[in-house]
Amino acid sequence: MxxxxxxxxxxxxxxxxxxxxxxxxxxxxxxxxxxxxxxxxxxxxxxxxxxxxxxxxxxxxxxxxxxxxxxxxxxxxxxxxxxxxxxxxxxxxxxxxxxxxxxxxxxxxxxxxxxxxxxxxxxxxxxxxxxxxxxxxxxxxxxxxxxxxxxxxxxxxxxxxxxxxxxxxxxxxxxxxxxxxxxxxxxxxxxxxxxxxxxxxxxxxxxxxxxxxxxxxxxxxxxxxxxxxxxxxxxxxxxxxxxxxxxxxxxxxxxxxxxxxxxxxxxxxxxxxxxxxxxxxxxxxxxxxxxxxxxxxxxxLDPAEELAHAQAMVTRYAKALEAMTASCDLYREAAESALDALAEANSGTGVPRTPSTAPSKEDSSPWKSFAKTLGRLRGPNPQGPDTEVQQHPPGQ
Known part of the structure; x- marks a missing residue:
């Protein structure tokens, strides 16, 4: 043409x-x-x-x-x-x-x-x-x-x-x-x-x-x-x-x-x-x-054009496959990096562990649960981590 x-x-x-x-x-x-x-x-x-x-x-x-x-x-x-x-x-x-x-x-x-x-x-x-x-x-x-x-x-x-x-x-x-x-x-x-x-x-x-x-x-x-x-x-x-x-x-x-x-x-x-x-x-x-x-x-298409067209299609598909392979490699590397970062974050002491949804027998008191929640909102206890919050029943 x-x-x-x-x-x-x-x-x-x-x-x-x-x-x-x-x-x-x-x-x-x-x-x-x-x-x-x-x-x-x-x-x-x-x-x-x-x-x-x-x-x-x-x-x-x-x-x-x-x-x-x-x-x-x-x-x-x-x-x-x-x-x-x-x-x-x-x-x-x-x-x-x-x-x-x-x-x-x-x-x-x-x-x-x-x-x-x-x-x-x-x-x-x-x-x-x-x-x-x-x-x-x-x-x-x-x-x-x-x-x-x-x-x-x-x-x-x-x-x-x-x-x-x-x-x-x-x-x-x-x-x-x-x-x-x-x-x-x-x-x-x-x-x-x-x-x-x-x-x-x-x-x-x-x-x-x-x-x-x-x-x-x-x-x-x-x-x-x-x-x-x-x-x-x-x-x-x-x-x-x-x-x-x-x-x-x-x-x-x-x-x-x-x-x-x-x-x-x-x-x-x-x-x-x-x-x-x-x-x-x-x-x-x-x-x-x-x-x-x-x-x-x-x-x-004539025979020569058919051959040229087939060769062009093979080249096009090869390039597309190469691009898809490279893209998969990038996604895999990104996923592995994300998993490593997540594992490192979960193993560190500065990240709180996910609390259990089922309350223990010692923490069955609703006032104690409320106090612990309030303490987390206020930040670290200035008296030390082992100091317990004094509990007062209502009216005292």
Whole structure:
């Protein structure tokens, strides 16, 4: 597992992160079927299907961090391991979550993916999204916010307020790159094909494509300027700035004046998207937890990791046994010292012996017992230890 030291505010260059919602009835079944098929085809080395509660209790390869627990709303945890570029190992986790409420029909099941490679991630590698989810239009797993999906074009709403809400939802603490394209004229079937289809596999599921219709040129430009400080030219496109901004975003550089939607590859726009995605992206707080879980809550060990884990456990138990033995020795020494001190105190003349609870016949008089008690309270008898206290009956 890569352990690159990176800033907590940006996504590590070894990581791939994704989040979305599955709108179908059985999301976990879709994941299992896809993983089984890929393992049978030897696309992936292995995978695990885990209950989140049991996974959190198990012993892991790395020290556990409480922030790595998936939380009470987690439904299922999947892990997969595969290799890219011949010998580079990739580890990935997908976690599904219960929706916040079931009041809205078709709310869907939230999922998050964190993947990390042993070296810097390359866009040409397979997408971790399609390792877990089937890359089929028949399975609706790719919704990012309500009515916005990956792998397709998403037209902006006509209403101004809805347009503002959509842009805010898409850009605030988003895990994706958002591109707004203006259609200068109504495209044909080839022109309606999403531009994300031309992107490299690993970048394809990190980009959300938003489309403005020909009559939305003014309103789209106005809202973008007001909300994000960028504009969109007629027949062009703009890559929206990250929120929060983790680098010096150049709006002019990431604005493309002309995009021809005729089915051909928009080379200039694609180059800008690749360049933008390669820049340090902000790491949302919830994404940081997902990445921590991947690194410190990993279960799918290969043989070398199993051996290293067993050796680490033996060393850990040996140290624990050594500490327990040392602690027992200290307790034994302390107990022996306490017993010696108690024996010495009991054998000394300065410590009174414990009086017998049964009174003797000579001391059967209550007045004599009272006098002896009073004498002990007053201290040593000044007339000597053998001098008896004169007893006086009542009334004398």
């Amino acid at each position: 890569a352990k690159n030291s990176t800033s907590s505010t940006t996504v590590p260059d070894t990581a791939w992160l994704g989040r979305g919602r599955h709108l179908g009835p059985e999301p976990e079944r879709d994941v299992r079927r896809n993983l089984l098929a890929l393992k049978a085809a030897r696309v992936i080395d292995d995978f695990l299907d885990l209950d989140p509660v049991e996974a959190a209790r198990s012993t892991d390869l790395y020290p556990r961090d409480e922030s790595a627990d998936p939380g009470p709303s987690a439904r299922r945890l999947f892990e997969a391991r595969w290799r890219v570029a011949d010998d580079v190992t990739v580890r990935a986790q997908l976690t599904t979550y219960e929706p916040e409420s079931r009041r809205s029909k078709g709310e869907g099941v939230t999922w998050v993916i964190a993947a990390e490679a042993e070296r810097a991630w390359e866009a040409s590698w397979p997408s971790p999204a399609t390792v877990f989810w089937p890359d089929s239009d028949q399975v609706p797993w790719d919704e990012t916010v309500p009515e916005v999906r990956l792998r397709t074009t998403n037209h902006l709403p006509k209403d101004d307020d809805e347009l503002r809400r959509l842009l805010r939802a898409c850009t605030r603490q988003s895990w994706f790159v958002h591109v707004v394209v203006h259609e200068a004229m109504t495209p044909d079937a080839l022109g309606r094909r999403p531009i994300t289809a031309f992107l490299p596999p690993s970048l394809r599921h990190r980009v959300v494509e938003l489309r403005a219709t020909p009559d939305q040129a003014l309103i789209a430009d106005f809202v973008l300027n007001r909300e994000l400080g960028v504009g969109i030219p007629r027949g062009g496109a703009v890559i929206l700035p990250p929120t929060p901004r983790s680098f010096d975003y150049d709006a002019e550089h990431f604005t493309i004046r002309n995009v021809f939607l005729d089915g051909t590859e928009p080379t200039k726009l694609l180059d800008r998207i690749k360049e933008f995605a390669a820049l340090p992206q902000p790491l949302p707080a919830d994404a940081e937890q997902v990445l921590t879980r991947l690194r410190q809550g990993w279960h799918l």
